[in-house]
Amino acid sequence: xxxxxxxxxxxxxxxxxxxxxxxxxxxxxxxxxxxxxxxxxxxxxxxxxxxxxxxxxxxxxxxxxxxxxxxxxxxxxxxxxxxxxxxxxxxxxxxxxxxxxxxxxxxx
Amino acid sequence: xxxxxxxxxxxxxxxxxxxxxxxxxxxxxxxxxxxxxxxxxxxxxxxxxxxxxxxxxxxxxxxxxxxxxxxxxxxxxxxxxxxxxxxxxxxxxxxxxxxxxxxxxxxxxxxxxxxxxxxxxxxxxxxxxxxxxxx
Numbered sequence: 199x200x201x202x203x204x205x206x207x208x209x210x211x212x213x214x215x216x217x218x219x220x221x222x223x224x225x226x227x228x229x230x231x232x233x234x235x236x237x238x239x240x241x242x243x244x245x246x247x248x249x250x251x252x253x254x255x256x257x258x259x260x261x262x263x264x265x266x267x268x269x270x271x272x273x274x275x276x277x278x279x280x281x282x283x284x285x286x287x288x289x290x291x292x293x294x295x296x297x298x299x300x301x302x303x304x305x306x
Numbered sequence: 307x308x309x310x311x312x313x314x315x316x317x318x319x320x321x322x323x324x325x326x327x328x329x330x331x332x333x334x335x336x337x338x339x340x341x342x343x344x345x346x347x348x349x350x351x352x353x354x355x356x357x358x359x360x361x362x363x364x365x366x367x368x369x370x371x372x373x374x375x376x377x378x379x380x381x382x383x384x385x386x387x388x389x390x391x392x393x394x395x396x397x398x399x400x401x402x403x404x405x406x407x408x409x410x411x412x413x414x415x416x417x418x419x420x421x422x423x424x425x426x427x428x429x430x431x432x433x434x435x436x437x438x439x440x441x
Binding site: 283 | 334349352419420423424427439440
């Protein structure tokens with residue numbers, strides 16, 4: 199493996215971990231505002247799991263509970279959404295560079 | 307004129323502090339500061355409350371700031387946001403159907419395989435971002 203491929207892997211891991219953390223905090227905040235009993239567990243459930251099944255489960259479960267967020271919490275949610283957007287750019291760019299690098303070096 | 311500048315000018319002319327305004331419309335002082343410095347925009351309910359408190363028409367508050375109108379449009383246009391989500395979901399479905407149906411052709415050509423992998427990464431991250439925006 200070339201040195202730059204390690205950098206691409208690092209960028210992908212950085213983006214993935216940060217996305218997971220921001221999502222955990224977002225779900226925790228949202229669950230708290232809707233009066234869910236265990237917001238941290240919902241956060242973990244939504245973050246973990248393959249194919250984002252936990253997140254979809256949370257989105258389906260929350261439908262019957264109205265959100266009572268304060269303006270500060272709404273601002274915090276919007277800021278976290280932006281951070282997730284940036285993390286996803288890292289993730290996408292890192293993954294695409296890694297794919298191109300692996301193909302051009304004949305490893306796929 | 308930006309909505310933040312308008313809010314600050316009217317508040318000062320009425321000799322109100324940020325704390326007093328925050329108390330009247332049930333938000334924090336930091337939120338008022340953010341609105342006045344154009345770091346964030348008030349939601350439509352807060353705009354109505356501010357227009358009542360400051361005795362300014364909604365026309366005057368909203369029409370001068372194109373960014374504010376854009377923000378309100380983005381936060382209230384559910385049809386357009388749902389449309390994007392449906393299009394991205396369909397793109398994902400078509401891509402995975404293509405991967406299943408044309409697996410022999412994809413496996414035999416590394417360039418095609420690379421293109422499909424890149425398309426899959428782009429589709430998945432875009433879908434995820436659209437779901438996050440719905441929060």
